Amino acid sequence: MDQNKLIINQYEHKYAEQTVKMWRDSKERALGQKAIRSMEEHIYFLNHILPVRFQIEVVIIDEQVVGIIAYNESEINQLYIHIDYQGIGIGQTLLNRVKDKSSGKLTLYTFEVNKIAQRFYEKHGFKVIARGHENEESLSDIQYEWQTAPTDSGHTT
Numbered sequence: 001m002d003q004n005k006l007i008i009n010q011y012e013h014k015y016a017e018q019t020v021k022m023w024r025d026s027k028e029r030a031l032g033q034k035a036i037r038s039m040e041e042h043i044y045f046l047n048h049i050l051p052v053r054f055q056i057e058v059v060i061i062d063e064q065v066v067g068i069i070a071y072n073e074s075e076i077n078q079l080y081i082h083i084d085y086q087g088i089g090i091g092q093t094l095l096n097r098v099k100d101k102s103s104g105k106l107t108l109y110t111f112e113v114n115k116i117a118q119r120f121y122e123k124h125g126f127k128v129i130a131r132g133h134e135n136e137e138s139l140s141d142i143q144y145e146w147q148t149a150p151t152d153s154g155h156t157t
Contacts, residue, residue: 006090008097011056011068016043018065019058026080030114036136050077057097059090069094073101076108086116095124104148112140121146 011019020042024035035042050056050070054077059067066082067090076098081090099106108126110117126144133140 005061006093007060008057008094009060011046011051011058013047015058015065016047019068020046022065022082023068023078023080026083026086029083030117031111031137031139032113033137053077057094059094061085066090067094069098071098071101071106073103074105074107076106079108091120092124099146099148102148106146107143109135109141109143111135111137112142118142 009015017039020039023046024039024042028034037045046056054070054072054075056068056070056078058065059081064082066085068078068080069076070078076095079091079094106126107129108121110121112118112131121144124146126146128142129145130143131140132143135141
């Protein structure tokens with residue numbers, strides 16, 4: 001991936017329609033089911049609900065939204081990459097940014113049917129800590145956790 005073409009911006013309302021379309025397409029492919037909420041409900045969630053607890057960043061390539069991440073210092077709430085841009089390092093770039101800004105520990109949920117996401121998170125050091133289904137899709141979830149490696153304090157070499 002040409003990192004020079006990739007721009008990471010704070011989410012702004014002007015990106016709403018592009019972001020939600022990309023997000024819905026990516027989620028639909030990952031889950032194999034259509035979105036439960038309408039486009040309007042999804043835009044409202046993105047503009048008014050999600051920003052209350054999470055910082056939101058979007059990835060722009062050639063003036064097109066190709067990724068979104070919503071996070072705070074201890075949790076990743078949303079991470080979606082455009083279906084045509086998956087597997088080229090955008091998700092890893094976002095994940096590394098959030099790890100650097102984190103408290104040293106992050107949790108997130110992914111759907112059990114989303115094997116690609118599971119492999120991605122496990123490859124990047126996340127471990128399964130719980131399973132269940134507390135989502136509006138009524139699908140099984142996996143909760144993951146990542147922690148920075150403990151420092152070996154008190155020992156000198």
